[in-house]
Amino acid sequence: AREHAAHFAHPNATVDPPLLFEPPAPGSYELPPISWVEDHMLVAEDGGPAPLPGLGSAQVGVVSFIYRGCGDASGCPLALAVLRRLDRELAKWPELAAQVRLATVSFDPEHDTPERMSELRELMQPRGDWRFLTAASERALRPVMQDFGQDAVRLATAEGEPSALLRHVLKVFLVDGTGAVRNVYSAGFLDWRILLNDIRTVQAAR
Template structure:
């Protein structure tokens, strides 16, 4: 990971505002089970992002994956954080990104339940996905329409990673400029301290 161009404030020395409530809807886990999105956005501090498995934009989905992968290792080495944080990656393209494709994309991260849980979700249709995209304020457009069953070559979207508290409230939204393990870790620790003070 590149070095940060600034020094983030110490965890707990600032407050993260409540931005919005995460939406709910029907999702598919990478094992094919039908679940509610709220099962993955409440109960633990959650880093949530929309991705698609064939994204090649270096400042898009691959950046999010690499950042979260790095952060996952740090969290797993921190006993005080065990069982309190999860990651969720959800597909923009349910037609191509089936549960099997999401499980393949997630690789070991999708199957390993011994450390930090990382869920790779999709939906049964674009129609079911749309209200969740709207609820998160995540825009996506298809660069070119393809025949049914063939993936579009490019989905255009602005990378956003959402930090949710245990109640399912979005507390921070990271763009490319601030998507760094050090920043994310500080904000997670801030939410953990907030929860401990209650």
Template sequence: MQAGYVALSLLASTIPVAGNEQSVAGAVHPKAGTYKLQKIQPAPSGWVLEDSVWIPRRLSSYTKDKITLFSFFYATCRDPEGCPKSWDAFNKVHEAIKKDPRLQNKVRLVFLSLDPKVDTPEMMSFFKTSISTPQAPWSFLTTWNDTYLAPILNDLYVPASREFDDAGKPTDVINHLVKVFLIDKDSWVREIYTTSFLNPDVVLSDIGTLLLEEE
């Protein structure tokens, strides 16, 4: 779908918006329910932590029974094209869910930390408490260490590595490819967004498509 969206973006200035299309940030995107999202791959499993280091949970418990928007982040990320951009998109989707009864209790958001040493369950709990609502849950997960994180990254083909300074010492910068995954209630990845295509309106349209598919 992303390749098609690129083509539509390039032609947006010359193609009129039809009845089954909508204008999204200067581009043309099909309306929810007028297109199909293919099953790309199963969502990964693995062990994660949320509120306590003593209570491990399966990642799969956060990717089933609801439509899930999932991505990786870390709290000290400062790259404007990295985690802050993902956070902004997630926040806009989150606000839309809170305002739309058709989306409430049907969609969840999930962030998994790339920096388990710094992003402890206590810190993740702070994010969740300040943002999440029962009707629009937003989970902030971490792992015990990189050993538990690596298989999840590998399953989703997300490269991530810590940056080192000139003296060979690790910094607090983690270079990673930003990917956002839209996962259906049966734990199938149905769309993958990169920063170039991370438009909240498009994400919401895709969520609407999956909801209509369920109906």
């Protein structure tokens, strides 16, 4: 567990690798809806109810699913590092930042309690609207996972008992104020510069 936690102890990890292509200028391309998600009620880091995405009509959201026990540096820790950098960059664009919400959702509510998500908030030190959510139970989370198309399977121990590890594919979702998913980012495509351009593109088309 200590090894896993170490990945989350260094949020200043390098997240500026050379891009393999030159991203198009914001507003010079379109991001048509890929799918649609509904609002779901989850649990905020203070223990209160929190809607996801829960966006206003003029807002855009960046939703990532993680769990704090993840030991894969190219998985959940990468998502957190990229969102942290995006949060810092958005702070340079106050008018744009006011229209953006980041949401990090744990798909391991058994271990990632509101208290642990609050600890994660302290670690990330957000400058903008960045929410850290969990669920009352795995059963309560299931409709959210299905709606977004995010899978996570709990692995078994050598004795066949459920372990603390989950097998999952990293996904980050860009959602607009109507609930339309405008882009989905995997590990090889997750970059704060692409996210920022896409956010500006979606907002410019409103």
